[in-house]
Amino acid sequence: MNDVARLAGVSQTTVSFVLNDVEGANIPPETKDRVLAAVKELDYRPNALARGLRSSQTHTIGFVTDRIAITPYAVRTLEGAQDLAWANGYLLLLVNTGGDQRLKQIAVDMMLERQVDGIIYATMYHRPVKPPANMLEVPAVLINCYTDDHSIASVVPDEVLGGRTAVETLLQKGHRRIGFALDSNPVPAAVGRLVGYKQALAASNIPFDPNLVQTAESIASGGYQATMALMSLPDPPTAIFCYNDRMALGAYNALRDLNLAIPDDIAVIGFDNQELIAADIAPPLTTMALPHYEMGQWGVQYLLQLIENPEQTQQNPPIQHILPCPLIERASV
Amino acid sequence: MNDVARLAGVSQTTVSFVLNDVEGANIPPETKDRVLAAVKELDYRPNALARGLRSSQTHTIGFVTDRIAITPYAVRTLEGAQDLAWANGYLLLLVNTGGDQRLKQIAVDMMLERQVDGIIYATMYHRPVKPPANMLEVPAVLINCYTDDHSIASVVPDEVLGGRTAVETLLQKGHRRIGFALDSNPVPAAVGRLVGYKQALAASNIPFDPNLVQTAESIASGGYQATMALMSLPDPPTAIFCYNDRMALGAYNALRDLNLAIPDDIAVIGFDNQELIAADIAPPLTTMALPHYEMGQWGVQYLLQLIENPEQTQQNPPIQHILPCPLIERASV
DNA sequence: TTAAATTACTAATACGTATTAGTAATTCCT
DNA sequence: AGGAATTACTAATACGTATTAGTAATTTAA
Numbered sequence A, B: 001m002n003d004v005a006r007l008a009g010v011s012q013t014t015v016s017f018v019l020n021d022v023e024g025a026n027i028p029p030e031t032k033d034r035v036l037a038a039v040k041e042l043d044y045r046p047n048a049l050a051r052g053l054r055s056s057q058t059h060t061i062g063f064v065t066d067r068i069a070i071t072p073y074a075v076r077t078l079e080g081a082q083d084l085a086w087a088n089g090y091l092l093l094l095v096n097t098g099g100d101q102r103l104k105q106i107a108v109d110m111m112l113e114r115q116v117d118g119i120i121y122a123t124m125y126h127r128p129v130k131p132p133a134n135m136l137e138v139p140a141v142l143i144n145c146y147t148d149d150h151s152i153a154s155v156v157p158d159e160v161l162g163g164r165t166a167v168e169t170l171l172q173k174g175h176r177r178i179g180f181a182l183d184s185n186p187v188p189a190a191v192g193r194l195v196g197y198k199q200a201l202a203a204s205n206i207p208f209d210p211n212l213v214q215t216a217e218s219i220a221s222g223g224y225q226a227t228m229a230l231m232s233l234p235d236p237p238t239a240i241f242c243y244n245d246r247m248a249l250g251a252y253n254a255l256r257d258l259n260l261a262i263p264d265d266i267a268v269i270g271f272d273n274q275e276l277i278a279a280d281i282a283p284p285l286t287t288m289a290l291p292h293y294e295m296g297q298w299g300v301q302y303l304l305q306l307i308e309n310p311e312q313t314q315q316n317p318p319i320q321h322i323l324p325c326p327l328i329e330r331a332s333v
Numbered sequence C: 001t002t003a004a005a006t007t008a009c010t011a012a013t014a015c016g017t018a019t020t021a022g023t024a025a026t027t028c029c030t
Numbered sequence D: 001a002g003g004a005a006t007t008a009c010t011a012a013t014a015c016g017t018a019t020t021a022g023t024a025a026t027t028t029a030a
Helices: A002-008 A012-020 A029-042 A048-055 A072-087 A101-113 A133-137 A159-172 A188-203 A220-231 A245-257 A292-308 B002-008 B012-020 B029-042 B048-055 B072-087 B101-113 B133-137 B159-172 B188-203 B220-231 B245-257 B292-308
Strands: A060-065 A091-096 A118-128 A140-146 A154-157 A178-183 A213-216 A239-242 A267-272 A286-289 A320-323 B060-065 B091-096 B118-128 B140-146 B154-157 B178-183 B213-216 B239-242 B267-272 B286-289 B320-323
Touching: A002 A012, A002 A029, A012 A029, A048 B048, A060 A072, A060 A101, A072 A091, A072 A118, A072 A140, A072 A292, A072 B072, A072 B091, A091 A101, A091 B072, A101 A133, A118 A188, A118 A292, A140 A292, A154 A159, A154 A292, A159 A178, A159 A188, A159 A239, A159 A267, A159 A286, A178 A188, A178 A220, A178 A245, A213 A220, A220 A239, A220 A245, A239 A245, A245 A267, A292 A320, B002 B012, B002 B029, B012 B029, B060 B072, B060 B101, B072 B091, B072 B118, B072 B140, B072 B292, B091 B101, B101 B133, B118 B188, B118 B292, B140 B292, B154 B159, B154 B292, B159 B178, B159 B188, B159 B239, B159 B267, B159 B286, B178 B188, B178 B220, B178 B245, B213 B220, B220 B239, B220 B245, B239 B245, B245 B267, B292 B320
Parallel strands: A060 A091, A060 A118, A118 A140, A140 A154, A154 A320, A178 A213, A178 A239, A239 A267, A267 A286, B060 B091, B060 B118, B118 B140, B140 B154, B154 B320, B178 B213, B178 B239, B239 B267, B267 B286
Antiparallel strands: A091 B091
């Protein structure tokens, strides 16, 4: 900046004023042009460290996650966050901790050392978390997770509505006996979708039959087992709602082994919209999409509000935002 | 640091010496303990901006990519890079540009403003690139891509060896007529794998039959078409090598429609090891894995060498590292 | 015993910016 | 015409650290 000032024949202060477009500085256009010309001439690039040191903001956001790539579609959270940050002139500082609590602590410390303006904490599965305490030294938002006391702003998918929508889709096609191949782990997604399943049935005055809910591991083999169990019922379902697309893939395998055609003999609906599975199998799978990209966007957008407008944004208790899961119609219903 | 110094009854210089373990500073253990106690007492955390400003290194690496999430398994590149950076006390500053050349330029500028110690440029598909010129102001490494003049260090997968290994696997099982469902785009992966296909045949003295190579779009429907074309040959193959797992999924669909059993009637081998597809379909798909995680690791590891040991590491011409694609045996061969 | 070397520190400074408090010179108002 | 207001700047400083060049006090070597 001093070099630029010298070349333009002004002071470093003036250069700073010009580059930051400081109002009330009264720099006439000719001077501005001279400075800008010098900037171009010298190929000057500001030093964000010095700027950050002086103004104590870095336009950088820390993004902490337990495991980036374990579920591919969840990477879209990162993408949504990155896109929105980028659109606002922010960059993301990334750490995935692999789930180790001590690492999380250290990760946040490293980010705080680098003076991030805020921190996003995202999990790949929807679940409760205990984020490291030091995270609260700056504005923070949780994505796809929440603390039990809801003391931190968060975004999560609407599992209940998602489950209800899936089942309502089947009901609308005339199905009355609807099986549910459910994750045996009582994670928030499983609990919520089951609530939605029951809500939809109740709204159509269909009694809940516990035999129609078969739990298993939430992978293809689990979907296979659950489907086999459902189809061996004395009064088997005409449609199966699968907890996720992996289980739906298992259901496809099972129904093929039973010589049942989808969707003619039996309808299948999934959850997650894992494109590589859902769009490519035969027939293409109708499924519910998780709003990962949108959660990433919302998280960063809200974080930026917290950063730039703390008083107006901060709510008490902190906001818990819920995003719907859109239905992706293909050919399996 | 001044607060710590005051509490410990020493100068800020001494605190700096203690915290950085400066050799030749001759700080006796008692003084060290006093300083460390003050650090703990005050919960002191160094300011990385000030440190970076003074010492001109930030322990931060820029990671630029065209599109993070388009191919889920490719996210493992990011994961490998992040893990190795983390292990060495570095953090990753992330941008995905969506492929816009101007954005790349700006992205790199934003990273340079933040004084990154080096830059990784990664693409999700193996291909030639023209990285922005300003990237070379700091040490740089390309992952899964290369410049035509090979003027920048890079890591790429060994497509030729991968193709050869896939075909050799089929040859070893006794197959003599091996179809190839190939991407119709002449991208490096397609070209390389075809070379490997020919090499393997030649090594077994099997003449190359152009009819056995059917090109199509590298998605499930393309795999379906190519498989149908291959199987309607007067002398159809007994095994099909698919350019990628998505095409293999299409091949599965086609073979099912033809009432052919895998692997009894016909063997199928894929490429990419997209776990969600390969492991979950019936039968599980034998495929070649791309070394994404390893490329990410190698890229950062080499970049750190470039940063910390420029003279010893720098080669002329720059190193072009090639990583093998391991065979993942499942049940389709 | 005394000069030289070592030990255990500290004062001062630079890194590159943003910002505050000013100051001449000009313009405006009555 | 003369004071007030405005314009167009600049000098100086602080942000928090790492590093250089020292300096007293103590220990060692001859």
